[in-house]
Amino acid sequence: MKVLVSDPLSEQGLTILQQHFTVDVLTGLSEEELVEKIPEYDALVIRSGTQVTRKVIEAADKLKIVGRAGVGVDNVDVEAATEKGIIVVNAPEGNMLSAAEHTIAMMMALARNVAQANESLKSKKWERSKFMGVEVNGKTLGVIGLGRIGAEVAKRAQGLNMNILAYDPFVSDERAKEMGVTMMSVQEIVKLADFITVHTPLTKETRNIIDAEEFALMKSNARIINCARGGIINEEALADALNTNKIAGAAIDVFVNEPPFDSPLIDCKTLIATPHLGASTEEAQINVAVSVAEEVVSVLNGGTAKSAINIPSVKPEVMTMLAPYIQLAETMSNACAQLLGKNYEKIEISYNGDIAEKDTRPVTVAAVKGMLQVALGSAVNYVNAGSLAKSRKVEVVESKSETTEEFSSTIKVEITIGDEKASIAGTVVGGKGKVIKINGEHVDMIPTGYMIVAKHINKPNVIGPCCILLGKNNINISGMQVGRAEIGGTTIMALNVDSEVPEEILKEMRAVEGIIDAKLIKF
């Protein structure tokens, strides 16, 4: 298999990749060049310098994984990758300390005019009074986005004796209290803070979260830092605030377009800037490269990814418990879809007992995949199953209850189209999945091989002729179960057979007096 590394990656990461695959390092490719090259590759490893656009994804015929050696995936069209079934992984932790330290470095440099004073001195000037600074001690720092990096910045700023205000709608008051941080709105923060730093991803909600309106509310001695993503602070509004001395300064590491030579910020005198260096330390680069290389090795060898952006990822210990249920859900829902044999409107996955308390998202995805595979074959995988179901207007419902009857955990898959439905329920015993109900009728079987599911009336001389028919055609029955029903009632027989059953024989079976329907499914 072949891996393309299209941005600089540390030696340690490259070595891991080279131990398993053919690796090409080609940096600085244009979109056209990438589109031309990508069809040969099974994996693409990037940093922020490569734009993985829809056009690139569409050309990527063999690509299974995009590995981002860093945090931000705003340079990847994740939606396009998801639709095509390509896993996108990042390295969420490897560079957080470096990014936090860079933020602190930028804040201190801003406070003491380090960059401007350095430039002045090197042009042979001795301008001591021009570069009067401020202390950060006792000042207020506003943190917008209190995730991994935001929290590390807050911790370090507390060490510098700063008061921390923060805005992050996804952080609980309890967590904020634990961190000694006061949560408030962006509007309140910008009014009160001496320093403001942003640490969110770039999304619809965070784009321009600091705009002209917010600059208008800031103190005249406020200073702002962006070591997250260009566009979180509106560049025009910032340039205007700096040029009119509305605020005292800004330190910017990231830009809307990189390199930012056409940015209105470039000529602002009270702006200091670095060329996207937040993650550029020896330590961070080793961490992220090794982490992404290991993910690529795992995924290309058929394993799972720990830090996938576009598939539900759960903790390894939970995954061990879920693994047999994932397999069972996929198998049962595939069989269930075969029983219905047409397009589907709804799939409901019910979890009962202990399993209901777990994070069952991967099991649900597996069930959706199993169902869609009947119609779409290998075009569906764990990554695109959800988006394919959505685009085909199949409703996916999860229901959970802690109560069970016989087993400590059971799952049931029910697929519906109009008035028709099919359902299969199962459980895991000794680490192996087994089917316990088909269309509500009790069975007890390991889901492997071929099985005929025949709906029939519970009366004499129905099962016999079916078995004779199979025997006459040299089809061996390896197992048989018949649901319970009152005499004259409707039930099912499940016949495990050792070979595929041709449609003509199934047709003959459907013609047996008392048989309502007979379908072959392959587990």
Ligand SMILES: NC(=O)C1=CN([C@@H]2O[C@H](COP(=O)(O)OP(=O)(O)OC[C@H]3O[C@@H](n4cnc5c(N)ncnc54)[C@H](O)[C@@H]3O)[C@@H](O)[C@H]2O)C=CC1
């Ligand atoms: N300059 C550089 O070289 C580097 C930049 N980064 C960037 O730093 C940023 C933060 O990274 P991490 O802390 O690792 O991410 P994270 O995912 O741990 O934290 C992001 C935080 O933003 C919050 N958030 C999301 N939407 C929000 C909204 N509308 N308003 C306020 N908060 C919101 C989330 O709840 C989360 O707590 C990312 O944009 C990442 O790409 C990361 C590493 C290096």
Ligand SMILES: O=C(O)C(=O)COP(=O)(O)O
């Ligand atoms: O991890 C991130 O989000 C970064 O911005 C780091 O970018 P880089 O890998 O240095 O191009």
